[in-house]
Amino acid sequence: MAPIYSRIIATGSALPERVVTNADLEKMVETSDEWIRSRTGIRQRHIAADGQTTGDLAFAAAKQALERAGVKADELDMIVLGTTTPDIVFPSTACLIQHRLGANGCAAFDVNAACSGFMYALGIVDKFIKTGQVKKALVVGAETLTRMVDWNDRSTCVLFGDGAGAVVLEAASEPGIYATCLHADGGYKELLYNPVGVSVGFTDEKNHGVRICMSGREVFKVAVKTLDSLVEETLQAAGMEESQVDWLIPHQANLRIIEATAKRLKLPMERVIVTVDQHANTSSGSVPLALDYAVQSGKVQRGQNLLLEAFGGGFTWASALLRF
Numbered sequence: 001m002a003p004i005y006s007r008i009i010a011t012g013s014a015l016p017e018r019v020v021t022n023a024d025l026e027k028m029v030e031t032s033d034e035w036i037r038s039r040t041g042i043r044q045r046h047i048a049a050d051g052q053t054t055g056d057l058a059f060a061a062a063k064q065a066l067e068r069a070g071v072k073a074d075e076l077d078m079i080v081l082g083t084t085t086p087d088i089v090f091p092s093t094a095c096l097i098q099h100r101l102g103a104n105g106c107a108a109f110d111v112n113a114a115c116s117g118f119m120y121a122l123g124i125v126d127k128f129i130k131t132g133q134v135k136k137a138l139v140v141g142a143e144t145l146t147r148m149v150d151w152n153d154r155s156t157c158v159l160f161g162d163g164a165g166a167v168v169l170e171a172a173s174e175p176g177i178y179a180t181c182l183h184a185d186g187g188y189k190e191l192l193y194n195p196v197g198v199s200v201g202f203t204d205e206k207n208h209g210v211r212i213c214m215s216g217r218e219v220f221k222v223a224v225k226t227l228d229s230l231v232e233e234t235l236q237a238a239g240m241e242e243s244q245v246d247w248l249i250p251h252q253a254n255l256r257i258i259e260a261t262a263k264r265l266k267l268p269m270e271r272v273i274v275t276v277d278q279h280a281n282t283s284s285g286s287v288p289l290a291l292d293y294a295v296q297s298g299k300v301q302r303g304q305n306l307l308l309e310a311f312g313g314g315f316t317w318a319s320a321l322l323r324f
């Protein structure tokens with residue numbers, strides 16, 4: 001039997017209207033535009049309006065991707081949504097948007113892999129398509145991460161933003177996705193986590209409630225090292241050389257981490273999609289938002305090879321090498 005590949009046939013994205021600049025944050029915490037830009041590359045971030053949820057952003061991104069693909073919601077066999085900020089505990093945000101889209105009946109579930117959520121979702125859907133069980137699928141990465149930011153903590157509040165991206169995938173006889181790599185190491189929990197939840201309760205020992213706890217410098221070091229070996233593994237899994245990669249579409253957490261990965265790939269920064277300056281770190285939203293920007297701006301063209309990667313809490317890290 002001829003192999004089946006999954007191909008991205010369209011992308012979509014959604015960002016909240018409200019933009020918060022570094023200058024705005026200077027009025028809230030002891031920070032400076034200079035510090036934020038030089039340490040992270042971030043200039044601004046979008047923040048969800050009161051009442052605007054992860055599901056709202058996911059729905060808008062998904063609708064746009066489906067329209068661009070010319071695919072009707074009821075043709076979908078599967079919806080997988082990466083998020084660590086679901087609207088409610090259950091049903092999953094994937095189920096909530098399935099109903100809003102009118103795709104009732106197909107499989108729908110969320111994946112919580114922190115910032116690697118979209119990459120995990122893409123890897124899972126790719127496998128379902130390869131088995132022949134799924135013909136058309138929607139993969140979404142969506143977050144309202146600023147809802148769990150402590151706005152008094154300058155070491156984290158400057159880093160994050162809200163947003164969503166989506167792709168429509170279809171079974172094809174040619175690549176498509178060559179390889180995906182998914183990893184986690186729960187031993188690193190203490191470096192990046194949110195201490196509260198349904199089962200442990202919503203107040204932690206320090207009485208802080210929902211908030212992101214991060215040892216930035218340590219996360220930075222592990223991220224650079226891990227992404228280095230992830231790139232190597234992904235090239236090997238796809239049977240490719242660095243020179244065959246046309247674009248790097250990385251997780252958008254920190255420009256310095258992105259530059260390190262580009263260097264490892266021997267790619268000039270002109271071949272790297274950077275949106276961290278505009279969006280900040282949108283966790284699961286980051287890679288699909290960057291991909292949609294790359295496609296809509298005309299940078300990424302059909303037939304080019306893209307390396308997508310992400311790293312986040314868990315730790316989790318994941319990648320995909322695909323022909324667009």
Ligand code: UT7
Nearest residue numbers: 031032035039115154155158216217219220253254311312
């Ligand atoms: O997406 C999930 C994965 N997450 C990441 O990949 C994040 C990885 N980490 C990072 O991106 C960086 O470590 C940060 C951007 C979070 C921090 O940059 P850094 O260069 O590692 O700075 P640092 O944490 O070592 O802090 C340096 C100094 C400290 O002051 P002292 O101790 O040197 O006096 C901080 O208190 O900068 C201070 N600082 C700030 N100053 C102004 C921390 N946050 C701020 C701030 N404004 N917002």
